[in-house]
Every structure is written in structure tokens, then in C-alpha cells.
Amino acid sequence: MPDGLVRGLGDAGLLAADLPARHGGRGLSASALGTLCARLGGVCTALRSVVTVQGMVAAALSRWGTDEQRARLLPALVRGERLAAFAATEDGAGTELSAVEAELRRDGTDLVLHGTKRWVSLGEIADVFLVLARLDGKPATVLVEAGGAGVCVDPVRGQLGLRAAHVAHVRFDGVRLPARDQVAPAGFGLSHVVGTALDHGRFTIAWGCAGMAGTCLELAARHTAARVQGGVRLSDHQAVRAALGRGLAAVAAARALCLRAAESRQDGTPAALSDTVVAKYTAARTAADVSQDAVQLLGAAGCAPGSAVGRFFRDARITQLIEGAELVAEVRMGDLALREHAVARPAAGRTAAEGAPW
Incomplete structure (x- = not known):
């Protein structure tokens, strides 16, 4: 990731842009923020991740931080003068934070x-890191300055995807913090502070995946329309057109679900959380499927070093693992389905015709 990129995003007004003007943001609507992440996701997943993570921390501080924390950090995060990271996952605490x-x-x-x-x-x-820990046995969140005594950063290299996202393992070895750096009281760290951050991240990742899938579809369509083998364009083969058709439908569905999630967030309806979970799951799977088809259609060109399609194929697999394997999201969506559609049994001694509650 080029030096100065974060500050450049800040100068362009693209960081934490959904924050209100009083915190330096542009007050973007949910759909406008989503569209921004889709555009960035269609260029580079790591680039979108900067906007996602910066927005996660900013959203948590905006809602749960103190006035002093907001004044100290939010304008700097918006301008790109400071870069935030969200530190929650541990060896024994991935999906179960x-x-x-x-x-x-x-x-x-x-x-x-x-x-x-x-x-x-x-x-x-x-x-600066927003860190989830335990205080007095309860989940708590704190702000930790990077580079301070006891903060040890171990960069990760060679991972499958998101190679430009500067992923690291971070050890906090007796880091001393002033009490002012605690965000919300102990007991609110996971359900409130981290919950807000994760919901914001889930939403922007969904839109970013939809943008990624759209770019893969576009690159595949252009390649197959121009590539000639045996005197026949690839796009003249029915199997190729069918693959492009599947991609078109999948991308449209992912975008529609992202838009539904944006609308419910904007309206503040109770379905906002479930809509975002469904959108993220579907968009990440769509990005993985469409990028895989695109690699197949481009052949060697899709696997070559520097290939955007190959990079998206790897990145898409990572987005499916964020918050755990897909099975975790499927179980969560199953719970939503049961709550929404399961039919209660008639009360004892009564039939449905007699007006038993449903």
C-alpha cells in the first residue's frame, strides 16, 4: 500500500465519511457510504479495508466514546492524520469474542x-488500536497508542489474500493506559462498543464484495468478447455466456441485498442487523463465485502475476472467513429464519380454526 494513501483518502473526504459534520465527517447516508465502498472494493480490497477499519473505530467512538475521546481522535481519523486498527481476535477467540x-x-x-x-x-x-479485553471479569474496550512501551507488532506475510492490508499480530505486554482511554464502562465493551464496530464493518464489507464481484464480471465479459480461439470468440460459446449470465444475476442480487441493508439502516428499522448479515454473507459468496468463474474464463491471464482477477479471487476467500467460516453466518441466518417464519403450535386443547395464536 503506497505511503501517503491514508492521508490521501482523508484529503478526498473518504474516511469515516458517514460521521456527522460536528466530528469532521460528511454525514453520508448509508447508501452513499455503501456506494463508496463498492467503488473502492472494485479497485482493491485492501484499499476498501482502510475505509472499513477506520470507519469501524470511528463509529464505535462516535456512539460510545467520551467527548474528550471524540474530540481527540475523530477529526484526525477523518482527515487521515491517524490510522486506526481494531484488535479483538485471539487464538482462542475468533467468532466467539x-x-x-x-x-x-x-x-x-x-x-x-x-x-x-x-x-x-x-x-x-x-x-492507535481499539482493543477488546476483560476488566473485572467483564468485556471492556480501550484505546492504545501504537509505538508505546509494551506494544509489539509482528507483521504477517504471505497470507492468501489481503496482502496489502498490513495485517499483523499485536502483543500488549504490560501496556500502561490512563483511565481516560477506556471506551464505555466494563460490561459494555462487547455488546455495545465492539457490536457497533462489527456491524459497521459487516456493512461496508458487503458493499465492497459487491463491487469486487462487479469488476470481476466486467473483466471477464471484456476478455471473452475480445479473445478468439480457433476462429471463434470465447463469448460465442454458450457455456461462457451462461457463466456470464450467472454472474450478472448474482451481482444484481448482492447489490439489491446491500441496498436493502442500507435502507433499513437509514430508517433505523429492527431488521437492520439481520439485513446486514444476509447482505454480507451473500455478497462475499458472490465475490468468491464470480471471481472463480472469471479466473476460469481468463485462463492463464487470470492467474498471471499482477492479475486483478487473480487478486480478487484470493481476497474474496478472505472476506468469506471474516467473522468466521461461512457456517457461522449460516447458523446465525438459520436463527433469523426460525424467529421470522417458525409457526407456533396451537395452545393445548385448541385448534387453529378456533383461533389459536400463530
Whole structure:
């Protein structure tokens, strides 16, 4: 990722752009933020991840931070003067963040943090971390400055995808923090602070995946329309057109679900969370499927070093794993389906015709 890119995004007004003007943002609507992430996702997943992670931390601070924390950090995050990272995952706490073992203990008026976080996007270059830990046995979140005593960053190299996202493992070895850096009271760290961050991230990833899939479809269509083998254009083969048709339908469906999620978020309806879960799952799967078909259609050109389609194919697999394997999202959606559609049994001694509740 080129030096100066984050500041450039800030100068262009693309970081935490959904924040209200009082915090330096542009007050973008949910659909406008989604469209931005789709455009960025169609160029580079790591580029979109900068907007996602910066927005996750900014959203959490905007809603749950103190006035001092907002004034100190939000304008700098919006301008790109500071880069944030979200540090929650551990070896034994991936999809089940309630199992984190990172610990905060009190020492006079200060807090002391011990723990190791894994797979922190932008962790290698972040200026500040939003860290999930436990304080007095309860989930708590704190802000930790990078480069301070006890903060050890171990960059990750050679991962399958998101290779430009500066992923790192980060160890916090007795990091001393002033009490002012705690975000919300202990007990609210996971359900409120982290919940807000994850929901924001899930939403922007969904749109980014839809944009990624759209670009893969476009590149595949252009290649097959121009490529001639045996005197026949690839696009003249029915199997090729069928693959493009499947991609067109899948991309349209993913975009429609992303738009539904944006509308429910904007309206503040109770379905906002479930709509976002469904949109992220579908868009990530669409990106994986369409990019895989695009690699097949481009052949060697899709696998060559520097191929955008090949890069998207790898990145799409990573987006399917964010928040855990797809099975985790499927179980969550199954719970939603049961709550929405399961029919209650008639009360004892009554039939449906007699007006039993349904």
C-alpha cells in the first residue's frame, strides 16, 4: 500500500465519511457510504479495508466514546492524520469474542493491558488500536497508542489474500493506559462498543464484495468478447455466456441485498442487523463465485502475476472467513429464519380454526 494513501483518502473526504459534520465527517447516508465502498472494493480490497477499519473505530467512538475521546481522535481519523486498527481476535477467540483472554487490571488510576491479538488488519501501520479485553471479569474496550512501551507488532506475510492490508499480530505486554482511554464502562465493551464496530464493518464489507464481484464480471465479459480461439470468440460459446449470465444475476442480487441493508439502516428499522448479515454473507459468496468463474474464463491471464482477477479471487476467500467460516453466518441466518417464519403450535386443547395464536 503506497505511503501517503491514508492521508490521501482523508484529503478526498473518504474516511469515516458517514460521521456527522460536528466530528469532521460528511454525514453520508448509508447508501452513499455503501456506494463508496463498492467503488473502492472494485479497485482493491485492501484499499476498501482502510475505509472499513477506520470507519469501524470511528463509529464505535462516535456512539460510545467520551467527548474528550471524540474530540481527540475523530477529526484526525477523518482527515487521515491517524490510522486506526481494531484488535479483538485471539487464538482462542475468533467468532466467539466473549472468550477473549486479554486482560486489563487496575493499578491506581491507570489500567495495565496484557494480551495478544491476532490477524489485525492495518495493525502493522496503525497509530492507535481499539482493543477488546476483560476488566473485572467483564468485556471492556480501550484505546492504545501504537509505538508505546509494551506494544509489539509482528507483521504477517504471505497470507492468501489481503496482502496489502498490513495485517499483523499485536502483543500488549504490560501496556500502561490512563483511565481516560477506556471506551464505555466494563460490561459494555462487547455488546455495545465492539457490536457497533462489527456491524459497521459487516456493512461496508458487503458493499465492497459487491463491487469486487462487479469488476470481476466486467473483466471477464471484456476478455471473452475480445479473445478468439480457433476462429471463434470465447463469448460465442454458450457455456461462457451462461457463466456470464450467472454472474450478472448474482451481482444484481448482492447489490439489491446491500441496498436493502442500507435502507433499513437509514430508517433505523429492527431488521437492520439481520439485513446486514444476509447482505454480507451473500455478497462475499458472490465475490468468491464470480471471481472463480472469471479466473476460469481468463485462463492463464487470470492467474498471471499482477492479475486483478487473480487478486480478487484470493481476497474474496478472505472476506468469506471474516467473522468466521461461512457456517457461522449460516447458523446465525438459520436463527433469523426460525424467529421470522417458525409457526407456533396451537395452545393445548385448541385448534387453529378456533383461533389459536400463530
